[in-house]
Structures are given as structure tokens and as C-alpha cells.
Amino acid sequence: MTPNLDSQITERLALDGLRFTRGRREVVEALLASDGPMSANELSDVLGDGVPLSSIYRSLAILTDAHILTVHLATKGLARYELSEWLVGHHHHLVCTECGSVEDIHVSASHEERLREVVDAVASVASFIPSSHALEIDGRCAQCQ
Amino acid sequence: MTPNLDSQITERLALDGLRFTRGRREVVEALLASDGPMSANELSDVLGDGVPLSSIYRSLAILTDAHILTVHLATKGLARYELSEWLVGHHHHLVCTECGSVEDIHVSASHEERLREVVDAVASVASFIPSSHALEIDGRCAQCQ
């Protein structure tokens, strides 16, 4: 983890009187190393017995409350988490309908600009004030073809 | 329910040797009357005691398996269902982060064309074969401002 990211998270937690402890750090580092959002169980597999599942769940809840993590819902009955966009940048997701994998995808500035135009136009018609958007693409990933 | 829609669903179910029974019809009609996807409990509130919750759950599973309904996941731990796009047309969703409501939103053909361009460009880079896409806009709905 870069010193800058570390201090961003440490300072954000401190705003709520919370500490960036080893368990929380391990969760963040596993997510940072992943190419897509991870569930509590997937994190548990990676982190092993050093971090009990109950602590993983609590860390995910606390880090999400502090806006350090964002929850992603693509599989029913299962929540996956990732670093929030203010920490790792705006991106979208490719969701494989075959194997269930979720892959991060970055969109070029010009394409992102087009997306934002559509979002603004659509939202204004409905008197809706958009705070964020997500383009989710379902289909078959490279492995599942 | 229009006779055309009714026969489309009836014929689709018949392909799997299934019938379009009263309980399933009531679920479909409630979803048709809604301006957004509904959960099993929300359907139960609307349908009352005439359709037991266990039957609602089973109808949702069967209709989804038959591609008549599509599941929508925006609230964690809660699945909402809507008529599939081949029956009611392609559209997107406005998700209110305040009250949790999900509202259908239709996008103009020109905007939809732009979306498709972005989807195709992004997917091809990742060797991903897109089957569908969804633009989900989070923010505050008209009621929550």
C-alpha cells in the first residue's frame, strides 16, 4: 500500500475516532491486490486464519460506513466490496453471467464524458439529482468463451 | 394485461411445460402496474393473503428461470424483480440512496446509441462479449430533496 493511500485511510478513519488496525489493513490490502470486488468469504480464503470471519464482516461494515469501501451487489445474497472511487478512481464493471466473476474496467475520458452526458440528461428529466453512476456490462468473460 | 403480453408469457412458459396460473398471473400483473422492480415482501403487501409468500417466492424463481422476469439487485440482502426487457423494452434505473426506491427510466434512442458505443468499445478491449448492459444512476429522487 502506498504511503499516500495509507494516510488517506488513516485520516478518514480518525475523523470518526477509529483506528487503522492490522485486521482492517489486511482487508484493505487484499482488496487493493484484487482485480475486482471481493466478498467476506473470498477475503477469508485469502487472509486465512489470521483474521477471523467475524472480524472481516465487522471491518467491512466499518470501512463502508466510513466511505473507504463501497459495496457492490451483482450476485444475489452476496455482497462484494471494493476501495471507494475517491481512493482508486472511477471505473465500471464487467460481470460474467457464466462464472459470476466481476472485473474492474476503466473507461477512457472521452467515453466517460459521453456517459456523464447521458446520466445528466436522463436524471434531469426525472428531477433526480445524481451522485454517482455505474455502467454494468453483463456477458461472457474471456475465460468463459 | 394486454392479450399479446399474456400470450407471450403463456407460450414462453409452455416451452418448459409450465402453466400461467392465477398466482403467477397476479405476480406478473403487480409488477406490470409498478413503476419499478418489487421484492417478494413488497409483492406480498400488494397481493395480500390471496397469494402466500412461499408461492410468491416460487413464482418469482420459476418466472425468472423462464426469462419472463429479471432480478434486480440494488439493496443488499434483498432481490427485486421486474418484467424482462424482451417483454417491456429496454430501460435503466434511478436508485435513491436516501429512501432506497428504484425507478424505471427510459433513455432516448440517441442516448441509448451512445451507451451502446461505450459498451462495445469497453468490452472489446477486455475480450468480453456483452449480452446486456445497465446504466444505474444513484442519487436523490424527487421526493427526497
Added chain:
DNA sequence: CCTATAATGATAATGGTTATCGTTATTGAA
């Protein structure tokens, strides 16, 4: 009418997630 199969409804079981509670660690003040 009869039989095979689909559908139903009440209920039990499942599983991801959350709450509880006693223990331990950390912080900051005395």
C-alpha cells in the same frame, strides 16, 4: 374417468450477515 405431472401451501432448513458479550488492546490523562 384415470393417471401422470404440475402447482400449491405450510413449514423446516439454509446460509450470509448481524448482534451480543466477555476479553484484550490502545489511547490519553493523571
Added chain:
DNA sequence: TTCAATAACGATAACCATTATCATTATAGG
């Protein structure tokens, strides 16, 4: 360096949306 006050932890129980079970009922074809 004590000594509270509070945060964090870990094991476990509880919760709740969803799914499976199973006995009963309805329906379609022969």
C-alpha cells in the same frame, strides 16, 4: 508509570431473506 475510558477483537448466538421439503390439490391428456 498507572489508570480509566473507549476501541477492537473473537467466539458464538440470533436474525432474516430465501430455498427445500412434503403432503395435498389442481390440471391436462389419454
